[in-house]
Amino acid sequence: xxxQKTVDNNxxxxxxxxxxxxxxxxxxxxxxxxEVIKILLVKRKGTSKWMLPWAxxxxxxxxxxxxxxxxxxxxxxxxxxISQFHLFGKYDRFDYEKHCKLLSLMGYDPKGSxxxxxxxxxxxxxxxxxxxxxxxxxxxxxxxxxxxxxxxxPDLYFEHNEVIEKSFLxxxxxxxxxxxAFALLPEKFTMPEMRIIYEKFLGYELDRRNFQRKILxxxxxxKLEEKKKKGAHKSPYLYSFNTERYMKALENDxxxxxxxxx
Amino acid sequence: xxxQKTVDNNxxxxxxxxxxxxxxxxxxxxxxxxEVIKILLVKRKGTSKWMLPWAxxxxxxxxxxxxxxxxxxxxxxxxxxISQFHLFGKYDRFDYEKHCKLLSLMGYDPKGSxxxxxxxxxxxxxxxxxxxxxxxxxxxxxxxxxxxxxxxxPDLYFEHNEVIEKSFLxxxxxxxxxxxAFALLPEKFTMPEMRIIYEKFLGYELDRRNFQRKILxxxxxxKLEEKKKKGAHKSPYLYSFNTERYMKALENDxxxxxxxxx
DNA sequence: ACAAAAGTGTTAGGCTTACACCCATGT
DNA sequence: ACATGGGTGTAAGCCTAACACTTTTGT
Numbered sequence: 001x002x003x004q005k006t007v008d009n010n011x012x013x014x015x016x017x018x019x020x021x022x023x024x025x026x027x028x029x030x031x032x033x034x035e036v037i038k039i040l041l042v043k044r045k046g047t048s049k050w051m052l053p054w055a056x057x058x059x060x061x062x063x064x065x066x067x068x069x070x071x072x073x074x075x076x077x078x079x080x081x082i083s084q085f086h087l088f089g090k091y092d093r094f095d096y097e098k099h100c101k102l103l104s105l106m107g108y109d110p111k112g113s114x115x116x117x118x119x120x121x122x123x124x125x126x127x128x129x130x131x132x133x134x135x136x137x138x139x140x141x142x143x144x145x146x147x148x149x150x151x152x153x154p155d156l157y158f159e160h161n162e163v164i165e166k167s168f169l170x171x172x173x174x175x176x177x178x179x180x181a182f183a184l185l186p187e188k189f190t191m192p193e194m195r196i197i198y199e200k201f202l203g204y205e206l207d208r209r210n211f212q213r214k215i216l217x218x219x220x221x222x223k224l225e226e227k228k229k230k231g232a233h234k235s236p237y238l239y240s241f242n243t244e245r246y247m248k249a250l251e252n253d254x255x256x257x258x259x260x261x262x
Numbered sequence: 263x264x265x266q267k268t269v270d271n272n273x274x275x276x277x278x279x280x281x282x283x284x285x286x287x288x289x290x291x292x293x294x295x296x297e298v299i300k301i302l303l304v305k306r307k308g309t310s311k312w313m314l315p316w317a318x319x320x321x322x323x324x325x326x327x328x329x330x331x332x333x334x335x336x337x338x339x340x341x342x343x344i345s346q347f348h349l350f351g352k353y354d355r356f357d358y359e360k361h362c363k364l365l366s367l368m369g370y371d372p373k374g375s376x377x378x379x380x381x382x383x384x385x386x387x388x389x390x391x392x393x394x395x396x397x398x399x400x401x402x403x404x405x406x407x408x409x410x411x412x413x414x415x416p417d418l419y420f421e422h423n424e425v426i427e428k429s430f431l432x433x434x435x436x437x438x439x440x441x442x443a444f445a446l447l448p449e450k451f452t453m454p455e456m457r458i459i460y461e462k463f464l465g466y467e468l469d470r471r472n473f474q475r476k477i478l479x480x481x482x483x484x485k486l487e488e489k490k491k492k493g494a495h496k497s498p499y500l501y502s503f504n505t506e507r508y509m510k511a512l513e514n515d516x517x518x519x520x521x522x523x524x
Numbered sequence: 525a526c527a528a529a530a531g532t533g534t535t536a537g538g539c540t541t542a543c544a545c546c547c548a549t550g551t
Numbered sequence: 552a553c554a555t556g557g558g559t560g561t562a563a564g565c566c567t568a569a570c571a572c573t574t575t576t577g578t
Contacts, residue, residue, distance in 0.1 A: 022285075023284075023285045023383050057351075057383060062351045062383070063349055063351050063383050064349075064351075084348065084349055086346065087325050087326075087346055087349060087385050089319075089324045089325050089326075121285050121319060121324070121325050121385075123349050123383075173439075173517075176520070177435075177439075190530095191530085192529080192530075207568070207569075207570090208529090208530080209531090209532080209533090209568095209569090209570090210567070210568065210569085212531095213566095213567085214567090217566095227575095229576080230529095230576095231528075231529075231576075231577075232526095232527070232528060232529080232575095232576055232577035232578065233527085233528045233529035233530060233574095233575065233576055233577080234528090234529060234530040234531070234574055234575035234576060235529095235530075235575070235576075236529085236530055236531085237530090237531085255435075255522065258438070258520055258521075258522045259520075260517065260520045452557090453557085453558095454556080454557075469541075469542075469543090470556090470557075470558095471541095471542090471543090471557095471558085471559080471560090472540070472541065472542085474558090475539095475540090476540090479539095489548095491549080492549095493549075493550075493555075493556075494548095494549055494550040494551065494553095494554070494555055494556080495547095495548070495549055495550080495554085495555045495556035495557060496547055496548035496549065496555090496556065496557040496558070497548070497549075497557080498556085498557055498558085499557090499558085
């Protein structure tokens with residue numbers, strides 16, 4: 001081991017040589033609205049760019065806890081499942097000079113804690129929420145918050161564009177094995193709605209008839225009597241899903257399906 | 263945001279209120295030898311328990327980099343692929359008093375940096391290496407290092423037992439989609455050897471004939487002319503695998519297969 | 525009436541599973 | 552000679568992909 005330095009309790013600059021990187025968590029919060037996958041972004045008043053909701057993991061917290069609180073704070077929701085997907089953090093990726101103003105606005109003193117904020121590791125989480133359940137105040141005193149179409153995300157702070165791309169890729173890879181899409185849909189949803197979510201993440205179209213067979217074969221969802229009127233065509237049936245079994249599957253990473261989709 | 267504290271450059275105790283958790287990376291290094299899955303553990307001289315190789319991520323490093331260096335240091339290997347699998351870290355999980363001596367022995371000054379070492383987040387990586395390629399010095403001046411059977415791991419420092427379990431579970435889930443097992447095998451290997459690896463991770467036996475068909479269908483491995491003598495029975499053929507395609511698949515998380523195995 | 529999109533059903537073919545049988549090797 | 556375990560082959564059947572046809576709805 002090469003880190004043999006000791007710490008002088010009264011000399012911060014000495015600490016630079018032994019201190020470890022800071023840990024930041026950030027959330028890619030996904031929703032689905034009008035056939036489009038949306039992501040929730042925030043923008044501090046007085047700054048120039050949008051970014052993902054993020055926060056330093058403080059001493060008294062765990063990373064999962066910080067990430068959970070962050071989602072709760074932004075969406076006003078209680079029940080959701082956050083998923084780790086990747087730890088980011090290259091040396092020198094955190095350009096201090098550039099982000100000095102932002103950090104200051106977020107309550108982190110860039111002068112005093114210069115060395116602590118320069119290099120960080122970023123733990124990425126993704127979350128699926130129901131668009132209609134989320135009540136955001138589009139503008140508060142300190143920040144703006146807004147849904148963005150996944151394919152219309154502006155240039156963001158830090159490496160957040162990369163983070164979003166990676167989250168999308170992770171989901172694409174997991175969506176065939178975990179019943180992720182359910183969390184994006186309202187309590188009652190139609191088969192076409194669900195299929196579109198899969199299509200958006202996968203990046204190609206699916207045969208609606210075969211898709212339906214696959215989904216139903218999991219036993220996770222129940223066909224309802226009701227239909228949903230929506231345009232100049234036959235109304236699709238509504239379905240609901242078994243939340244208990246779904247949550248259990250998420251917790252246990254149970255193997256409910258293993259689909260490659262064409 | 264609630265962290266509005268500023269930092270007094272000359273007062274460490276003040277920092278406790280703004281400082282974030284430390285980031286530690288650790289590796290579950292897997293190997294395969296005599297039909298058994300092995301894990302590499304280390305033990306500092308003067309301490310009582312074994313543990314996974316781990317290190318604080320220092321300011322000048324990225325997490326992946328630290329994890330890579332750690333594996334290289336322990337195994338003397340250059341070429342391997344490390345995979346993130348989970349970020350651990352509950353509040354209060356890092357019992358300072360208990361580990362004071364260990365930290366001191368590892369070159370981290372527990373007196374001076376008390377507050378920095380109390381709470382940490384632990385990023386878990388797993389790595390697959392070839393047993394025969396690893397040259398470990400079983401005992402150096404500062405530590406012992408040893409292979410342990412996966413099902414015979416002693417009580418370890420910190421939450422390392424939990425980390426190993428979780429890594430095993432992650433692999434079990436990914437082994438059907440990624441050609442992981444190859445990295446555990448020597449350049450030339452037999453089909454039964456490879457099958458046993460799958461069986462160990464999955465926890466149940468597989469039909470040897472169907473297994474062979476599946477593996478061959480990926481086009482990743484080539485049958486050689488040679489055979490391997492090994493007991494009172496017909497000698498199995500040797501196979502080699504296409505490293506280029508394998509590495510590319512790992513990098514891109516390419517979908518080479520999607521198996522559920524019975 | 526017609527276009528759009530959903531519901532339902534069918535069929536061919538590929539892949540998986542579950543075997544049977546034969547072959548090499550060491551004791 | 553025999554037990555052990557590997558090599559090769561095959562048939563049944565399930566699952567999937569591809570596609571046809573009917574039904575509902577708004578304009």
